[in-house]
Amino acid sequence: MTIGSPGDPDPFATLVPMSLVIDGITKRFGPVTALDGVSLSVEPGRIFGLLGANGAGKTTCMRIVLDILRADAGTVTWEGQANTDLPRRTWGYLPEERGLYLRMTVIDVLTFFASLYGVEPAAATAEVEDWLQRFRIPDYRDRKVEELSKGNQQKIQFIAAIIHDPAVLIMDEPFSGLDPVNVQLLKEAFVEMRDRGKTLIFSTHQMETAEELCESIAIIDRGRVVVSGAVRDVKHAMGRQVVRLATGGDGNGAEWLDGMDGISITARREDFVELRVPAGTDPELILRAAIDRGERVTRFEIGEPSLEEIFIEHVGRPAAAEEERHLAATSRDAPRADER
Amino acid sequence: MTSLLPNARHIARREYRQRTRSRTFVIVSAFLAVIGLGIALFPVVGRLIAGDQTTTIAIYSVDAELTSSTALSMAHLLNTGAEAQYKVEAADDAASAATDVRSGKIDGLLRVTRGADGELAFDVLTDAGPNDQRLFAVRQAVVQVNIADRLQRAGVDPAQAGQIFAETAWKVTPLDPNAHRLEENFGANYVLAYALVILTFMAVITYGQWVATSVAEEKSSRVMELLITAATPRQLLAGKVIGNGAAGLTQYAVVVVAALAGLLLQGLVAQYLLGDKAGAPLEDVNLWVFAPFGVFFIGGFALYALLYAGLGSMASRTEDVQQVTGPMIFIGMAGYFAAFTAINIPEAGWVKLVSLIPFFSPYMLPMRMLISTVAPWEWVVGAALMVIFLAGALWLAARVYSAGVLLYGQRASLRSVWRAVRVDR
Numbered sequence: 001m002t003i004g005s006p007g008d009p010d011p012f013a014t015l016v017p018m019s020l021v022i023d024g025i026t027k028r029f030g031p032v033t034a035l036d037g038v039s040l041s042v043e044p045g046r047i048f049g050l051l052g053a054n055g056a057g058k059t060t061c062m063r064i065v066l067d068i069l070r071a072d073a074g075t076v077t078w079e080g081q082a083n084t085d086l087p088r089r090t091w092g093y094l095p096e097e098r099g100l101y102l103r104m105t106v107i108d109v110l111t112f113f114a115s116l117y118g119v120e121p122a123a124a125t126a127e128v129e130d131w132l133q134r135f136r137i138p139d140y141r142d143r144k145v146e147e148l149s150k151g152n153q154q155k156i157q158f159i160a161a162i163i164h165d166p167a168v169l170i171m172d173e174p175f176s177g178l179d180p181v182n183v184q185l186l187k188e189a190f191v192e193m194r195d196r197g198k199t200l201i202f203s204t205h206q207m208e209t210a211e212e213l214c215e216s217i218a219i220i221d222r223g224r225v226v227v228s229g230a231v232r233d234v235k236h237a238m239g240r241q242v243v244r245l246a247t248g249g250d251g252n253g254a255e256w257l258d259g260m261d262g263i264s265i266t267a268r269r270e271d272f273v274e275l276r277v278p279a280g281t282d283p284e285l286i287l288r289a290a291i292d293r294g295e296r297v298t299r300f301e302i303g304e305p306s307l308e309e310i311f312i313e314h315v316g317r318p319a320a321a322e323e324e325r326h327l328a329a330t331s332r333d334a335p336r337a338d339e340r
Numbered sequence: 341m342t343s344l345l346p347n348a349r350h351i352a353r354r355e356y357r358q359r360t361r362s363r364t365f366v367i368v369s370a371f372l373a374v375i376g377l378g379i380a381l382f383p384v385v386g387r388l389i390a391g392d393q394t395t396t397i398a399i400y401s402v403d404a405e406l407t408s409s410t411a412l413s414m415a416h417l418l419n420t421g422a423e424a425q426y427k428v429e430a431a432d433d434a435a436s437a438a439t440d441v442r443s444g445k446i447d448g449l450l451r452v453t454r455g456a457d458g459e460l461a462f463d464v465l466t467d468a469g470p471n472d473q474r475l476f477a478v479r480q481a482v483v484q485v486n487i488a489d490r491l492q493r494a495g496v497d498p499a500q501a502g503q504i505f506a507e508t509a510w511k512v513t514p515l516d517p518n519a520h521r522l523e524e525n526f527g528a529n530y531v532l533a534y535a536l537v538i539l540t541f542m543a544v545i546t547y548g549q550w551v552a553t554s555v556a557e558e559k560s561s562r563v564m565e566l567l568i569t570a571a572t573p574r575q576l577l578a579g580k581v582i583g584n585g586a587a588g589l590t591q592y593a594v595v596v597v598a599a600l601a602g603l604l605l606q607g608l609v610a611q612y613l614l615g616d617k618a619g620a621p622l623e624d625v626n627l628w629v630f631a632p633f634g635v636f637f638i639g640g641f642a643l644y645a646l647l648y649a650g651l652g653s654m655a656s657r658t659e660d661v662q663q664v665t666g667p668m669i670f671i672g673m674a675g676y677f678a679a680f681t682a683i684n685i686p687e688a689g690w691v692k693l694v695s696l697i698p699f700f701s702p703y704m705l706p707m708r709m710l711i712s713t714v715a716p717w718e719w720v721v722g723a724a725l726m727v728i729f730l731a732g733a734l735w736l737a738a739r740v741y742s743a744g745v746l747l748y749g750q751r752a753s754l755r756s757v758w759r760a761v762r763v764d765r
Contacts, residue, residue: 101563
């Protein structure tokens with residue numbers, strides 16, 4: 001995993017030739033620069049999260065990888081081959097804007113898309129039935145798509161993305177609009193695909209989901225990669241820790257902590273306080289200070305910062321808040337050119 | 341470059357099935373079939389509706405002998421054709437005959453009076469207008485009756501009088517044999533030429549619109565993003581044009597079969613309804629026209645449909661399709677009107693030139709073949725230009741399409757189309 005600036009040769013690309021390498025991609029739409037020298041690499045057989053607020057450039061990045069948009073500069077390679085030379089069945093795609101032929105039956109839609117990738121009807125049908133079973137909707141095989149609920153349509157959309165057994169699965173906000181039960185089913189499907197050796201890339205602005213599923217991530221802000229790498233490394237690179245402390249003494253105000261150098265309280269909860277400890281400060285100092293004060297310590301935990309905190313640290317605001325502001329801003333000036 | 345097949349075939353098959361299974365398609369096809377059948381049976385039905393076509397004239401004079409001799413001559417002079425079109429009867433009473441005219445029971449009352457000088461005078465009581473052909477025919481007959489009467493009074497021998505009324509030798513030599521073709525020879529070839537021009541126009545506009553709408557629907561339902569990941573723009577375009585074209589041809593086949601059935605049954609229906617036989621309707625028609633017509637019809641449809649698909653991709657909603665495809669309707673109309681103008685002057689220089697241009701050749705070449713002649717080299721040049729334009733249209737449409745399908749919310753204009761063509765996605 002590397003962070004690159006435009007034009008920089010990626011020193012790691014040669015070390016992992018089997019991976020997906022995005023190198024120095026720039027894309028402009030008229031006066032707007034949607035992507036500005038984006039470089040990433042994704043190891044095969046992993047789940048990779050592309051994190052960013054709406055309008056950050058995630059969709060454009062995915063479309064360029066899929067070769068439905070062409071970059072103004074930069075290259076995309078998979079296993080050392082340029083994406084423009086790769087067969088289309090290499091990729092599976094779940095677009096953010098869902099869309100299927102509503103008046104066709106589930107089985108007809110899915111075998112149609114399978115046929116475009118050269119999958120025989122019999123093989124496609126068997127695969128579809130298997131997945132419908134897995135998603136607990138085997139009875140919907142011969143129903144028209146328009147008769148299905150949004151959540152079930154989304155499952156069909158997911159099957160459409162993987163029906164041809166692609167090596168790389170690219171999904172744009174796959175969890176948006178799903179209820180918790182279906183989110184869980186989809187997460188299980190992700191893990192299933194990963195276990196089959198597939199590479200999964202998905203975008204999201206829900207940090208908890210990324211935290212749970214991703215081995216590696218990249219945070220994109222305004223068309224630039226601000227941080228990327230294995231989640232473990234990214235957290236480590238933050239250079240500080242989080243301490244959660246609960247004491248049984250005089251409430252949880254713990255005002256005495258404010259006097260300690262370099263330590264700041266990030267959250268005061270009902271039963272504990274969360275502290276940010278800078279790199280170079282030993283968290284045990286806090287424990288010792290508490291004991292010295294005669295506090296009865298009921299919880300002391302040293303943790304790494306969450307992806308949410310990392311996102312805020314790099315982007316300056318939470319992804320979800322950005323999302324709401326973005327929606328409020330764009331709903332005013334319709335009609336507009338969609339984010340691409 | 342990926343090959344067009346087999347994905348174009350998969351897309352065409354889906355397109356064809358969806359189109360032909362829709363309720364609208366079935367209803368419209370059935371409706372058109374009924375119209376086709378109706379047009380084929382029109383001559384018979386028209387005669388059935390018009391009913392009795394004979395004109396009845398009553399003759400009256402105070403002299404009963406004059407009445408009957410005039411009636412006899414008039415009946416003979418008026419009914420020159422095979423069928424009796426005029427019924428001439430002698431009236432006993434002028435007043436009651438006049439009442440019959442007023443009530444519409446008979447078409448006219450001809451009163452004959454002989455003056456003191458022996459000259460005959462005629463007056464007609466009728467509802468017919470001054471330009472009614474039947475009135476002219478009656479007048480012509482009356483003139484002959486009068487001349488015969490004068491000859492008789494002058495004591496001319498009836499045999500000699502017969503010679504006087506013998507037929508006159510008469511021939512017209514046209515200055516320009518082509519100048520008044522249409523009026524002179526409104527034959528089956530002309531009818532067919534008109535029919536082919538109208539069929540081509542309807543195919544290009546209607547089925548072209550289908551293609552554009554189908555593209556816009558995929559865009560507005562957002563299934564497009566999945567499609568362009570799975571197939572290339574050229575495969576999608578070719579599949580759409582072939583699928584919708586095949587559906588359109590299916591509809592045409594239904595109509596043509598209905599019309600042919602009507603033509604074949606015309607004699608039978610006429611015999612059953614009217615008790616007589618109609619002539620064979622497809623006599624004298626140059627049926628060879630269907631070979632080149634088929635080729636140019638399909639080529640022309642594909643040319644229009646490809647551009648329709650490209651323009652359709654610029655529309656974000658199906659409501660915008662009409663607006664973005666305006667230029668295609670304009671070109672289609674131009675060809676249609678050019679063909680209708682040219683049908684009267686098929687030998688004109690501009691007609692020959694325009695009939696080679698691919699947007700117009702499907703209208704013009706079969707039409708010229710039917711009512712004039714088309715040189716072999718003209719077929720070759722027309723076909724070659726069609727192939728070149730088709731290749732160009734596929735390139736252009738794919739270019740517009742691959743840019744247009746990801747363009748949402750923008751108002752489509754010719755300028756945005758142009759930008760799409762120039763900019764590489």
